[in-house]
Amino acid sequence: KSIGTGYASGKIILMGEHSVVYGEPAIAFPFSGTGIQATIRANKLESWIESSFFHGPLSEAPTTMRNVTVLLWYLVKHFKIPEPFYLKIESSIPAERGMGSSAAVAVAITRAVFDWMEEPATQEKVLHFVNQAEAVAHGNPSGIDATTISGTEPILYQKGIGFQPFQLNMDAFLVVADTGVKGQTRKAVKDIAKLMELRPYEISKQMRTLGKLTGQAQQAILQNRPQILGDCMNQAQSLLRLLGTSNRHLDHLIETALENQALGAKLTGGGRGGCMIALAENETRGRQLQRILLDAGARNTWIEGLGVYAHV
Ligand code: MEV
Structure with missing residues (x-):
C-alpha cells in the first residue's frame, strides 16, 4: 500500500x-x-513530521513530542517500516485540555501504520503500542485514555482489571467547555502522589469516596436519573478541588454552569486547566449553556446527547 491513514477521536471522562x-x-x-x-507514506530524503506544533525532520522533533518519537521507534522496530517516511498529523483536539490528545495522536499514528502495513488494527494490538507512548507522556498513566480512545464505546474502566462496555444511555445532554488554559495532567498526577505519601489515610479515603461516586453515577445512568448523576458530578468536583486539581478558570465555568440550571458540573481529565463538563436536562438547555459558557470566557464548547450510544 502506498499510503496509510488512521483516525482517533478524543475522549471525555465522565467520572473517576x-x-x-x-x-x-x-x-x-x-x-x-x-x-x-x-x-x-514513504519519503525521499529523510523522515519528516508535518503537524501544527512541529514540522520538520523526525530527528529534530522537540522533546515535547517524545511520546510520538518513542511510539514511532517501537512501530519501526516491530514492522520494519520503510524509512524514510512522511507522517502528517491533523488534529481538532485541543492539546493538553484533558481530552486525551496524547493518547489520540498515538492511536491515530498506530492505526495509520497498521493500515500502511496492511495489518488489521485490533484494539489489543493498537493498545500494546499506545501504552508505551502514554507512559512517556504521562509518567504513571492508569491506561484509561488509551483504552477509551482505541475503542468505540463508553466504558467502565478499572486499572489492572480492564474495561467493560457501558451503556451510556440517558435522557440528558453533556456540554463540554474548554477553559482555553493548558491543563497539567502529568504534574497534577505527580502532586497527588506526593499528597498520598504525606497524608495516606486521608487521601486514600478521598480516592475511595470518588470511586463510590463513580459507582453511584453508574447506577444513576442505568436508572436514567440525570439529577442524581448531576449530584454525583458536583460531589466529585468538590473532592477534586480539595485534591488541588481544579483552578480558577475551571471553577468559574463550573459555577457559571450551576448558576444556569446545569444539573451538575465538574472538570474532566487531568484538570488544572483543560475542559469542564456540565449536565443539561435537554438539548435546549444544553445549547443555552453553551452560549453562556462562551460568554463567561470558554474558548470552545461542544454538546453531546447521552442517548446517542443507545444503538452502537
Ligand atoms: C487523564 O485523562 C486521567 C487521569 O486520571 C490520569 C490517568 O488516569 O492516567 C488524570
Whole structure:
C-alpha cells in the first residue's frame, strides 16, 4: 500500500479521573466532537513530521513530542517500516485540555501504520503500542485514555482489571467547555502522589469516596436519573478541588454552569486547566449553556446527547 491513514477521536471522562490511578473505577467515552487524522507514506530524503506544533525532520522533533518519537521507534522496530517516511498529523483536539490528545495522536499514528502495513488494527494490538507512548507522556498513566480512545464505546474502566462496555444511555445532554488554559495532567498526577505519601489515610479515603461516586453515577445512568448523576458530578468536583486539581478558570465555568440550571458540573481529565463538563436536562438547555459558557470566557464548547450510544 502506498499510503496509510488512521483516525482517533478524543475522549471525555465522565467520572473517576485521578482516583482511577489508584484503582478506583471510572466512566469514559470516545468523544466524536474532536479527532486526529494521521497519514503516513514513504519519503525521499529523510523522515519528516508535518503537524501544527512541529514540522520538520523526525530527528529534530522537540522533546515535547517524545511520546510520538518513542511510539514511532517501537512501530519501526516491530514492522520494519520503510524509512524514510512522511507522517502528517491533523488534529481538532485541543492539546493538553484533558481530552486525551496524547493518547489520540498515538492511536491515530498506530492505526495509520497498521493500515500502511496492511495489518488489521485490533484494539489489543493498537493498545500494546499506545501504552508505551502514554507512559512517556504521562509518567504513571492508569491506561484509561488509551483504552477509551482505541475503542468505540463508553466504558467502565478499572486499572489492572480492564474495561467493560457501558451503556451510556440517558435522557440528558453533556456540554463540554474548554477553559482555553493548558491543563497539567502529568504534574497534577505527580502532586497527588506526593499528597498520598504525606497524608495516606486521608487521601486514600478521598480516592475511595470518588470511586463510590463513580459507582453511584453508574447506577444513576442505568436508572436514567440525570439529577442524581448531576449530584454525583458536583460531589466529585468538590473532592477534586480539595485534591488541588481544579483552578480558577475551571471553577468559574463550573459555577457559571450551576448558576444556569446545569444539573451538575465538574472538570474532566487531568484538570488544572483543560475542559469542564456540565449536565443539561435537554438539548435546549444544553445549547443555552453553551452560549453562556462562551460568554463567561470558554474558548470552545461542544454538546453531546447521552442517548446517542443507545444503538452502537
Ligand atoms: C487523564 O485523562 C486521567 C487521569 O486520571 C490520569 C490517568 O488516569 O492516567 C488524570
